[in-house]
Amino acid sequence: MQDSVLQLYPQPAVERKLKGLYLSHQVRQQRSENGKTFVYANFIASVDGRIAVADPTSGGLRVPKNTANPRDWRLFQELAAQADIIISSGRYLRDWAEGGAQEILQVDDPRFADLRDWRESQGLAPQPDIAIVSGSLKFPIPDVLKASGRKVIVFTTANPDPARVAEIESKLGPVIVAGGKLVDGALMVESLSSLGYQTVYSAAGPKILHLLLSGGVLNRLYLTQANRLLAGEPFTSILTGPLLEPAVDLKIHTIYLDPHALNNLGQLLLSYNI
Numbered sequence: 001m002q003d004s005v006l007q008l009y010p011q012p013a014v015e016r017k018l019k020g021l022y023l024s025h026q027v028r029q030q031r032s033e034n035g036k037t038f039v040y041a042n043f044i045a046s047v048d049g050r051i052a053v054a055d056p057t058s059g060g061l062r063v064p065k066n067t068a069n070p071r072d073w074r075l076f077q078e079l080a081a082q083a084d085i086i087i088s089s090g091r092y093l094r095d096w097a098e099g100g101a102q103e104i105l106q107v108d109d110p111r112f113a114d115l116r117d118w119r120e121s122q123g124l125a126p127q128p129d130i131a132i133v134s135g136s137l138k139f140p141i142p143d144v145l146k147a148s149g150r151k152v153i154v155f156t157t158a159n160p161d162p163a164r165v166a167e168i169e170s171k172l173g174p175v176i177v178a179g180g181k182l183v184d185g186a187l188m189v190e191s192l193s194s195l196g197y198q199t200v201y202s203a204a205g206p207k208i209l210h211l212l213l214s215g216g217v218l219n220r221l222y223l224t225q226a227n228r229l230l231a232g233e234p235f236t237s238i239l240t241g242p243l244l245e246p247a248v249d250l251k252i253h254t255i256y257l258d259p260h261a262l263n264n265l266g267q268l269l270l271s272y273n274i
Helices: 025-036 070-081 090-097 110-121 143-149 163-172 183-194 206-214
Strands: 004-009 016-019 040-045 087-090 129-133 152-156 175-177 199-202 222-224 249-257 268-274
Touching: 004 087, 025 040, 025 199, 040 206, 070 222, 070 268, 087 090, 090 129, 090 143, 129 183, 152 183, 163 175, 183 206, 199 206
Parallel strands: 040 199, 040 222, 087 129, 087 199, 129 152, 152 175
Antiparallel strands: 004 016, 004 249, 222 268, 249 268
């Protein structure tokens, strides 16, 4: 069946429907079970570990067309739908202003209307709030960012420019200093928890994944492995930053085989608890 995947772990192996697969993980219940804010992240990578390739038009990086696919995007949306707040970056806002980005949770897309209904059934606003991580505070402020009553919180480093802070706070939302030279993941999540956020989804890149791991606050990693080899420079993987000492141990939570993705080439859907 085209709408199914094969659950490989936990055993026994069974067929599961793709739609609703990650909703069934009930991320929001994790908070009630352990009393702490639940932080999770998601990536799609090639078999050789690449999450982005050079974009000859912009000179920056983009998600590879050879790995991006609507089946993975459906699962991305299901994870975003379960969040109280989504972590993003100043780079995302710059891309958005240049027309190279879009809403993270696309509840206005008819394909994901069920996720809007799901959030409403849970007593949630149509859109999660957004946390922006930016050391420089040099990003544009799209008007759509505060649509539907969405709140925006900006996390930055020590000694930010007071004039810029005042500008952002007048147009967007509070600016919180959470660290010295770099934003500290533990301080950021502590602030979010104190503000009442129960589920925090990182839709940002490898540097923010590093600050969450080095801060010891990431609870679960979702990783889609597309069955393709890409190569290319620069090499960009899910994690960028200083060596993690000690290494972060991952415990397998689920493994699914999606044989229908990428024109039946297939992909693995992995999730790990930390």
